[in-house]
Amino acid sequence: MTMTSIAVADRAQNGSVNTDDDAVDPAAKPTRRWFSNDFKDRIVDEYDNATDSEARGALLRREGLYTSHISEWRNQRARRNQPANTPSGRRRRSAEQAELDRLRKKTARLESELARTRLALEITGKAHALLELLSESADIDPKFKQ
16 A cells, blocks of 8 residues: 555554545546537637637637637538538549549640750750851861861
8 A cells, every 4th residue: 555645644643544535536537528519619609709819818718728629619510510412522533534634644744744845955956056156156277177
């Protein structure tokens, strides 16, 4: 049995150890807080209607909440208010649609590559023409001329 400092002091004073089963366990496991949808909606509305950041901060401190609670509760409310018959995620594409998308991406990539290659060839051609023009206009030593 482990003795707390209070139990040791009590034993020193009257020679007995207090073994109250009603004593509060200091290492009790905390319980997770739970909020109803009505509470969440009320707090989100109150937060949105607050005029300045001080009022919002006071609300969060009063309720012991964080801004992440507010944003998460907004998303939950939006999902609750979403009609049930609308698809919530991405729609599954048919095999033909997937193939078309793949081919479109490939075509766009190849067209971009072709444009870069044409530009490089055009620049190379202009550089070649400029070098020829410079070589023709350069003074050539007459003994090397044939």
